[in-house]
Amino acid sequence: MKNASTFTQAAIGLLFVTVAAAVSAADVNVITQRMPPLIDKVDGKLGGPVTIFVEKLLKDVGVTNSRESFEIMPLARLLQTLGDGHTIAYPVVLTPDREHKYKFIVELYGDSMYFVTLSSKKPVNTIADAKRLSSIGATSASAPEIFLKKNGFTNIQAVNDPTQNIIKLAAGRIDAWFATGTALQRHFEESSDKTPLTIGEPVAKIPLYLTGSMDLPDAVVEKIRKRFEELKTSPEYKAMYEASTRKVR
Numbered sequence: 415m416k417n418a419s420t421f422t423q424a425a426i427g428l429l430f431v432t433v434a435a436a437v438s439a440a441d442v443n444v445i446t447q448r449m450p451p452l453i454d455k456v457d458g459k460l461g462g463p464v465t466i467f468v469e470k471l472l473k474d475v476g477v478t479n480s481r482e483s484f485e486i487m488p489l490a491r492l493l494q495t496l497g498d499g500h501t502i503a504y505p506v507v508l509t510p511d512r513e514h515k516y517k518f519i520v521e522l523y524g525d526s527m528y529f530v531t532l533s534s535k536k537p538v539n540t541i542a543d544a545k546r547l548s549s550i551g552a553t554s555a556s557a558p559e560i561f562l563k564k565n566g567f568t569n570i571q572a573v574n575d576p577t578q579n580i581i582k583l584a585a586g587r588i589d590a591w592f593a594t595g596t597a598l599q600r601h602f603e604e605s606s607d608k609t610p611l612t613i614g615e616p617v618a619k620i621p622l623y624l625t626g627s628m629d630l631p632d633a634v635v636e637k638i639r640k641r642f643e644e645l646k647t648s649p650e651y652k653a654m655y656e657a658s659t660r661k662v663r
Contacts, residue, residue: 444479463653475637505622507557517626520642523658526616530591533610547589551579558592584609
């Protein structure tokens with residue numbers, strides 16, 4: 415009887431540990447990048463159609479943020495924080511080197527990448543056109559830089575501050591700037607720079623994901639995926655989709 419009692423107590427203890435783990439797994443650090451107008455602060459509060467959708471998605475499945483609000487941070491820091499554990503981040507591009515570092519939960523929306531040149535220069539519409547350039551600007555660790563490297567470009571001038579790309583382009587220090595539509599839209603809406611630019615045709619499309627740390631329980635991941643499919647008819651999803659497919663400038 416004593417052994418049976420000990421076994422029962424151990425089983426109950428294991429059950430409490432399992433329940434506690436499940437509860438704590440739902441309380442994570444949620445982080446993002448600033449990508450206006452999709453993800454931005456509105457009247458001092460983080461908003462934008464992508465954030466509004468992610469907030470609803472996570473709330474519906476019982477995932478709560480361990481901080482008062484979602485935290486905005488640069489891409490390099492976001493990826494490091496995601497790797498530290500117990501974190502959900504958005505939006506993150508799926509690349510071969512990231513595939514086994516994080517859990518890519520659902521594709522939230524897509525973006526396109528473009529070569530941007532001075533209006534006085536010939537537009538760059540294809541990879542073949544870009545191969546003839548002497549130098550191309552891109553933001554460090556971004557999807558455009560990764561794409562260029564994957565396609566054999568060695569003439570990349572990467573910068574940490576995206577605004578440096580337009581400065582270098584205007585000064586003739588690079589022949590083109592390779593950027594996402596979101597980054598270009600942000601430049602045109604926020605920058606006071608009036609340098610005449612030409613945007614080429616979209617060269618490639620990239621999916622952007624809601625992503626979790628490797629320690630995010632599979633059960634939580636599956637709940638998010640299931641609810642995501644259900645929300646594709648929601649007004650929040652429709653608003654996110656329409657904003658993400660808006661034509662650049």
